[in-house]
Amino acid sequence: ALKDGLLSQVSAALKEGRVTPTELCQRCLALIKSTKFLNAYITVAEETALKQAEESEERYKRGQPLGILDGIPIAVKDNFNTAGIETTCASNMLKGYISPYNATVVQKLLDQGAVLLGKTNLDEFAMGSGSTDGVFGPVRNPWSYSKQYKEKSVPKSHSEDEESNWVITGGSSGGSAAAVSSFTCFAALGSDTGGSTRNPAAHCGVVGLKPTYGLISRHGLIPLVNSMDVPGILTRCVDDAAVLLGSLAGHDPKDSTTVQDDFKPFELPNLTDVSKLSIGIPKEYHAPGLSSEILALWSKAADLFKNAGAKVVEVSLPHTRYSIVCYHVLCTAEVASNMARFDGLEYGHRSDKKESTESMYAATRREGFNDVVRGRILSGNYFLLKQNYEKYFVKAQKVRRLIATDFVKVFRSGVDILLTPTTLSDAAPYTEFIKEDNRTRSTQDDILTQAANMAGLPAINVPTALSERGLPVGLQFIGRSFQEKQLLTVAKWFEKQVQFPMIQLEEVKKHDSDVFQHQKSASFS
Amino acid sequence: QKVSVEVLDHLEHLALVDFRDSEGVERLQKAIQFADQLHEVNTDGVEPMDSVLEDRWCLYLREDDVTEGNCTKDLMENAREKVEEYFVAPPGNIPLPKLEERDTFLQGS
Numbered sequence: 001a002l003k004d005g006l007l008s009q010v011s012a013a014l015k016e017g018r019v020t021p022t023e024l025c026q027r028c029l030a031l032i033k034s035t036k037f038l039n040a041y042i043t044v045a046e047e048t049a050l051k052q053a054e055e056s057e058e059r060y061k062r063g064q065p066l067g068i069l070d071g072i073p074i075a076v077k078d079n080f081n082t083a084g085i086e087t088t089c090a091s092n093m094l095k096g097y098i099s100p101y102n103a104t105v106v107q108k109l110l111d112q113g114a115v116l117l118g119k120t121n122l123d124e125f126a127m128g129s130g131s132t133d134g135v136f137g138p139v140r141n142p143w144s145y146s147k148q149y150k151e152k153s154v155p156k157s158h159s160e161d162e163e164s165n166w167v168i169t170g171g172s173s174g175g176s177a178a179a180v181s182s183f184t185c186f187a188a189l190g191s192d193t194g195g196s197t198r199n200p201a202a203h204c205g206v207v208g209l210k211p212t213y214g215l216i217s218r219h220g221l222i223p224l225v226n227s228m229d230v231p232g233i234l235t236r237c238v239d240d241a242a243v244l245l246g247s248l249a250g251h252d253p254k255d256s257t258t259v260q261d262d263f264k265p266f267e268l269p270n271l272t273d274v275s276k277l278s279i280g281i282p283k284e285y286h287a288p289g290l291s292s293e294i295l296a297l298w299s300k301a302a303d304l305f306k307n308a309g310a311k312v313v314e315v316s317l318p319h320t321r322y323s324i325v326c327y328h329v330l331c332t333a334e335v336a337s338n339m340a341r342f343d344g345l346e347y348g349h350r351s352d353k354k355e356s357t358e359s360m361y362a363a364t365r366r367e368g369f370n371d372v373v374r375g376r377i378l379s380g381n382y383f384l385l386k387q388n389y390e391k392y393f394v395k396a397q398k399v400r401r402l403i404a405t406d407f408v409k410v411f412r413s414g415v416d417i418l419l420t421p422t423t424l425s426d427a428a429p430y431t432e433f434i435k436e437d438n439r440t441r442s443t444q445d446d447i448l449t450q451a452a453n454m455a456g457l458p459a460i461n462v463p464t465a466l467s468e469r470g471l472p473v474g475l476q477f478i479g480r481s482f483q484e485k486q487l488l489t490v491a492k493w494f495e496k497q498v499q500f501p502m503i504q505l506e507e508v509k510k511h512d513s514d515v516f517q518h519q520k521s522a523s524f525s
Numbered sequence: 526q527k528v529s530v531e532v533l534d535h536l537e538h539l540a541l542v543d544f545r546d547s548e549g550v551e552r553l554q555k556a557i558q559f560a561d562q563l564h565e566v567n568t569d570g571v572e573p574m575d576s577v578l579e580d581r582w583c584l585y586l587r588e589d590d591v592t593e594g595n596c597t598k599d600l601m602e603n604a605r606e607k608v609e610e611y612f613v614a615p616p617g618n619i620p621l622p623k624l625e626e627r628d629t630f631l632q633g634s
Contacts, residue, residue, distance in 0.1 A: 100599040214578050227576055256584055257576070325562045332556070336540065343541075345612050347603035356619035362541040374542045375549065379556040381540045382528070395563050397573030402566065404577060439552065443559070456577030481577075 005239025007186060011068045014060055021060065021071030025053035025115050028073040032117065032184045038140045040178035042078045043086050044118040049073070052115045059113065068243055070113030075179045075188040078119035079126050080231070081220040082106050085116075089222055090134025091124045093368030094348045103220020104252050105189060105231050112247050117185050120175030125339075126191055126224050127372050128438050129199055129445035131174020132430065135370070139174040141167045141204055141427050142182040143471050147504035152470035167427040167471060170203035170445070172196040173232060177204040180234045181503060187244055190232035193224045194327055194442070195422075195449025197232025198476060201461040202422035205472030205503060207495075209233040209241045210449075212482045213456035214259045216245075217252030225334040226257070228327075228453040238462065238492040242268050245484060259482075266485045271493040275309035279490075280415035284320035287447050291425040293467055298421050301464065301475055304497055305419070315415060317406040322399055323451040324443055329383050329396035335373075336380025342368060372438045404455040411480050417490050418478040421448055426467040448476065458484050460491050463500040472500070528553060533631050534624045541621075546630050 013019045032044055056071035065071070076082060079089045081099035088094045102110065110116065123133045132138035143149050144166035153165055169178050173190025177200035180188050190197040192210040201208020209232060216231045223229055233244045246265025252258045281302055286295065306312045344350030344364035351363035369377070383392040410418070423445065433441065452459040458481070461474040477494070479487030533550060537543055544550050597610055606613040624631060 097603055100596065100602065214581070253587070257578065259578065259581055260585075319566065322563065322566055325560060328556070329560050329563065345604065345614055346600070350605040354615045356621075357614050357617040358541065358619065358621045360615045362537075362543070362621060365542045366545075369542065371545070371549070371552075374545070375552045375556070377540050377542045378536055378544065378549070378553055381536050382532075382553060382557065383560065385532075385535075392560055392563065394573050395566075395568060396560075397575065398568035398571040399563055399566050401571055401574035402568065404574060437552075439556065 005243065006236055007068055007072060007240045007243050010072065010186065011070075014071050015065065017060070021053040021056035021115065022050065024071060025049055025073055025117070028117055028184050031182070035142070035182050035184060038142055038178050038182060039137050040120055040139050040175040040182065040184065041075070041118045042088060042090065042121050042136050042175070045085050045116055048085070049115050049117050052110070052113075056113050056115065066111070066113040067247075069109065069247055071115060072187070073115045073117045073185045074109060075117050075120050075176055075185040076106055077122055077173050077176045077188070077190045079122060079191055079222045080106055080189060081222070082116065082119065085119065087119065087222070088135075089125045090122050090136055091368065091370070091373070092135050092349055093342050093365075095135070097348050101220065104217035104254060105248050106220065108248055120173070120179050120188060122175055123172040123372070123438075124370050125222070125373050126172040126193065126196055127335075127376060127442075128171045129195070129442045130168045130433050131171035131200065132168060132434060133370060133372050133438055138430060139169045139178050140430075141169045141471075142178050142505060143167065143205060143427070143503060145505060146470065148466055148470035148501070150470075152468065164431060165429060167429050168203065168433050170200035170423065170427060172200075173234065174200045176234050177201055177206055177208065180204070180206045180236060182505060186236070187240055188234045190234050191221055191224070191229060192232040192453065193229045194331065194446040194453055197234060198422050198449050198459060198461040199445060201234055202463070202474035203427040203472060205463040205474070205500065207235045207238055207241050207463065207491075208461040208474075209245065209488075210452060210459045211245060211249065211484060212458045213453075214257055215249045215263065215458075215482065215484070217255040217258050219252055219254040223338045225331050226338070227330070227334065228456075230453075238460070238488055238495050239268055241460070242266065242488050245488075261482075268485070268489050268492050271489050273309070274305060274493065277305070277310040277417070277490065278415050279305045279310055279312045280315040280410055280418045281312065282315050282317045282320065282410070282418055282420060284317050285420040285448055287424065289424045289444065290421060294421045294423070294425065294473055297465055297473055298419070298475060301419060301494070304494070313415065315410045315413070315418070317403075317410060317451070319399065319403045319406050320451060323403050323454050324447050326396045326399040326403065327446065327450045327454060328443070329392050330400065332376045332380035333383050333393050334380070335376045336384060339369070339373065339377050344368075375439065400454055403451055407451075407455045407457060416480075417487060420476045420478065422461045422474045422476040423448065426469055426471040426473050452478050457481055458487050460487060462491050462495050462498075464498050466501060528557070530624070530631055537629060537631065538621055544630055549630070
């Protein structure tokens with residue numbers, strides 16, 4: 001059993017009967033209701049969750065819990081298939097679509113006794129970096145309502161205060177990040193194709209892990225970019241991310257892109273001696289637009305490692321600035337292919353047009369997809385035209401190799417872990433964010449995160465400090481392929497050093513209970 | 526240089542998705558402009574990369590045993606128009622109307 005971490009503490013409380021799975025579930029459901037204004041959830045599966053909690057309780061009574069996740073309330077991003085529960089991808093195309101099966105990662109969580117509270121909000125089809133472009137509306141960052149943010153913000157007028165001031169969660173897994181951040185669940189699944197788990201994790205002050213490509217099954221995750229997508233893990237501390245990883249990783253015969261190597265779940269050691277570590281600081285990640293605040297924090301973090309005895313070296317990933325361009329081409333190309341399945345025939349929205357198959361497909365897709373999705377499909381098709389294929393698609397694949405090789409070279413030179421910022425700045429107010437279009441925003445916001453997807457490497461956001469506006473800022477660690485244990489060990493050490501403050505939310509105080517007290521003492525204040 | 530109306534029309538046919546308005550077309554123009562930066566990179570002698578797992582794994586063949594299925598009823602649930610175990614589609618082999626006859630933003634271009 002894990003000694004540290006929130007999940008292990010709650011698990012202990014469940015085993016000892018200090019709290020029951022039903023109580024946990026009910027508290028979370030109540031909190032979801034009272035934080036509805038965050039718009040973090042698209043579907044709340046109240047009945048099934050309570051049923052799962054009851055079954056968990058029976059197991060605890062018999063002294064036979066399935067494991068550390070038994071009875072733990074979790075949330076899942078709404079682009080994972082969940083049997084019997086609506087899966088929308090925040091799109092009109094899939095409104096009303098009830099999944100006939102569970103994604104492998106969902107099944108694994110349920111098999112461990114986890115309680116599925118509901119499906120979280122996202123940008124439509126996971127395309128975006130704000131969680132603002134889904135059909136159910138934008139997700140609000142819980143920190144918008146925190147004491148820390150309110151103290152620092154200057155409202156224009158009292159009535160305008162909260163309504164116009166709220167900040168975005170980042171995206172596209174904003175709902176999951178907000179859910180974890182606001183205590184409505186203990187862990188959540190996101191997805192990460194260009195930073196979609198790490199970006200909202202940074203803005204919402206939670207841990208966001210992008211595992212190595214090929215480690216966790218994508219079966220049942222509605223695909224965006226098959227060669228880059230991974231399920232992402234959002235938790236309140238690094239130890240919990242390790243627990244989730246342990247439950248989810250491993251070969252899946254239903255996903256041929258999962259490696260066949262045996263995966264052994266691990267406990268994270270409490271690292272005390274970092275003198276054998278070599279931390280790389282990629283100079284190209286000092287990207288244009290990086291806020292001076294985050295630059296300073298990044299520098300401070302590097303010093304932290306240096307002062308603790310680690311070797312800290314500046315390294316170079318020369319093709320960094322092309323990775324966003326490369327991503328743009330490869331992503332739209334794969335999207336063009338993946339979105340072709342939505343034609344209205346077998347599932348999802350179907351237009352009433354009857355003249356011909358093609359006109360029905362065209363009308364269905366016209367009605368079902370938003371501008372962002374349609375834009376990417378059209379761009380992708382352009383890059384895949386015969387006359388453009390070599391020039392754009394193959395070219396991008398070549399540049400991809402160069403980017404991946406950059407990382408290989410750096411890791412081969414003796415660097416163990418890379419330390420970079422996760423985002424260019426803290427979370428923007430919604431009114432500011434929507435001034436630019438989705439593609440522009442994604443281009444800006446993904447710049448620090450998506451090279452890791454290009455190379456398939458594991459990466460994690462660790463909440464580091466609060467900005468001057470009272471909002472979370474995180475830093476990113478990137479590790480070697482399949483070396484999650486080392487990555488998380490270093491991340492855990494760093495987490496312990498920085499003591500990121502807990503969010504002070506009015507709503508949570510109202511629902512205060514032993515369990516939440518538990519959380520408070522378990523995390524750092 | 527701007528993308529011609531012929532190509533735009535061709536894309537609408539291929540993608541079965543519409544540009545909708547001038548913003549949509551502008552979006553494509555900007556996307557192409559952005560992607561053109563790739564040509565600054567020297568990729569002589571570099572092989573295209575299909576998958577980051579190229580060294581690690583090869584697709585394997587499994588035994589040709591039926592391990593799952595019999596889920597017709599579940600799969601038909603989500604289809605709007607069906608007859609018995611068939612998905613019902615409008616008549617096929619009818620191409621999308623030409624640009625001049627189609628209700629598309631591109632008509633005005």
